[in-house]
Amino acid sequence: MKKYKLTLIASVIMSATLSQAVTASSHREAPNVTRMPTIDSTDFYSFNSYEAGRGEYVTLIANYIPLQDAYGGPNYFAMDPAATYDIHIDSDGDAVEDITFSFNFSQMLGNDNAGIALMVGPEGEQKSVGVPLKNVGKITADNQGAANFSEKYTVKMTSGPMRTGTTADVTNMDTGGTNFRKPLDYIGTKSFGSAAEYKTYADSFVYSAAIPGCDAPAKVFVGQRKDAFTVNLGKVFDLVNFVPVEGDSARGNGDGEGFPGGITQSSMNDDLADKNVTSIAIEVPKSCLIGEGNGVIGSWTSASLPQARILNPNASFDSTEVNGGAMTQVSRLGSPLVNELVIGLADKDKFSTSHPSNDGQFIDYVTHPTLPELLNILFKDAVNTRLGADLETLAPTNFPRTDLIAAFLTGVEGVNQQSIVTGSEMLRLSTIIPAKPASEQSAFGVAGDDLAGFPNGRRPGDDVVDIALRVVMGALCHDIPVNGVPTNLGFCAPEDASVGNAAFTDGAPSDASMTGTSFPYLAMPLPGSE
Structure with missing residues (x-):
């Protein structure tokens, strides 16, 4: 396998905008969207497919309803x-979707949208009354007659800017x-049987799809999934109500x-x-996404x-x-x-409604991020006491934070x-760097x-x-492994990030x-239920 080596960045575009410096999962992220959970995007994934035989594809997954x-x-x-619900791809890096x-x-509703009804009452006085449930019996991949509710969807592809480009059906x-049809949520084992039976049912909603202008077929699926994101959610937002440093000599050593x-x-x-989540997933041939760029695509979702x-x-x-x-x-x-x-709280709804091309308005949140300062306020005295140290600050001191801009905002050269x-x-995402099988993946990615x-x-x-906690606290000021060799990327020095x-x-x-x-x-x- 070809080795890819990080190239040190000599300069960074300082007019860059919002960093992805603190990255985890987006659940109830802004005041306005908390009132509309059906259009609340919780997670977005973009990666080279690592299913065997699918190396020439990219998978894009947008999760909603947290x-x-x-x-x-x-x-x-x-x-x-x-x-x-949209998934956008920027093929060349101009911050405008292509x-x-x-x-x-x-x-x-079931029964041709009339709803499933039952005859209720004694003979001669019976009435047909609609049932209150979304199913009235067991549902399988081969027999879905007991379903009293269903969803279907269409997919359209717009080439060029979303508002002015050319749109065609997928x-x-x-x-x-x-x-396309969406499976019912996993109501329980009495309604669908075992996990294996539900899988057979849900798999029947994975479709092959013809993308306009693309010679090879894509795959599409929309349906309920187990939320893949893991986070100590309650304690994180309770002013980080734990000591956020590994307590074992190495991860999982115990x-x-x-x-x-x-x-x-x-x-x-x-x-x-x-927790579960609703996923919108599409797998597309790489060749149909990269356009005339260099093989790196940018992507995001919006509703x-x-x-x-x-x-x-x-x-x-x-x-x-209406x-x-x-x-x-x-x-x-x-x-x-x-x-x-x-x-910042005052700008959360503004960010939700903004376009990447207008992200310059949020630059101060990136070059001078507040999270490291909050962690410093919360933990500096305790760290100094516990270690018998006299650290002036736990927060990185390299301003503006060019390490964050380079790593998360502009991408890393090479x-x-x-x-x-x-x-x-x-x-x-670089579509050129090959995917790794699941068994060979590092949970820490590039780091x-x-x-x-x-x-x-x-x-x-x-x-x-x-990853995000470490990067925002200055991990890129220290050596990280590159092809097995500890390497300083040159964005900042170890003395710029005490921890x-x-x-x-x-x-x-x-x-x-x-x-x-x-x-x-x-x-x-x-x-x-089980």
Whole structure:
């Protein structure tokens, strides 16, 4: 396998914009979107497919509807039929989309949209009464007659800027039409049987798709999945209510010989361990995404709603509201947790509605990030006391933070920097660096000497919380392994980051063994009952 070596960046475009410096998962990230969970983008993944035989494909996954409890009946988690869910690809680096895949959903009741009804009452006085549930019996891949609710969707591809480009339908190659169907959520084992039976059912909703202008077929899936993201969510947002440094001598050793009092790895630290999410996944041939660029693509997801929504005072299943006006972006996500922990509270909704080409307005949040200062305020005295040290600050002192701009904003030359370098918040992925099989992936991505991982795109098993904590606290000022050789990238010096080589962690482990190894990659959802 060809070795790829990081090239030191001699200069960084200082007009660059919002950094992905703190990257984890985006759940309820802005005040406005918390009121609209169906269009809240929780995670976005972009990676070279590592399923055997799919090395010439890129997988893009946009997750929506956060923090789903598996038992969340009777209505569970449907997509918003008034919304448009988009996945954008910038092929050349000008921070403007060159390709957009747009997903629009519609809903139907069972029994030809009349709803399944039961005859109730004694003979001669019976009435046909609609049932309140989304299913009335067991559902299988071969027999879905007991389903009382279904969703279908269309996919359109726009070539060029989303508002002015050329739009065409993505075709369902399995049916010959333009409609695709979404499986019901995993209500429980009585409704669907075992996890293996639900997998057979859900797999029947993975479709081959014809992309306009693309010779090879794509794959498409939309449906409920187990949330792949792991995070110590409650304690992180409670002013980091734990010591965020590895308490073992090495990750998972269980010897307690790391930082005194530091948190250790445990699935009990993952507050999302029992949560599902809704995934929009598409796998596309690389050749159909790279355009005339250098093989590095930028990507992000967004969700939009009509400007006007008038509620129907006499609502019915088919008519709960009237929508009108231009479609308006409400949610946006490239690298996650940017809006939660980088953008100031007053600007969170502004970021959600902004376009990458306008990210310059958020530059101060990047060059002078507040998270390191908050961690310094919370932990400096305790660290000095525990270690008998006299550190002046735990926060990096290299301002502006060129290490963050280079690593997360513009891409790294020789790895994931595009042919045009425009600072903007998106995931950048080199389609040239080959994927690694799941068994060979490092959860620490590039920082773990695995150039196929984050921040070169993002895979489901990349531990982006730990990576982000370390990078924001100055890890790139210290040596990182490059092809097995400790290397300083030249962005800053070790003395600029007094604790930059510490093993920062939230204690919620993540790796590729916790997800799937084939499209759509994320694991089967948890059942509502067993």
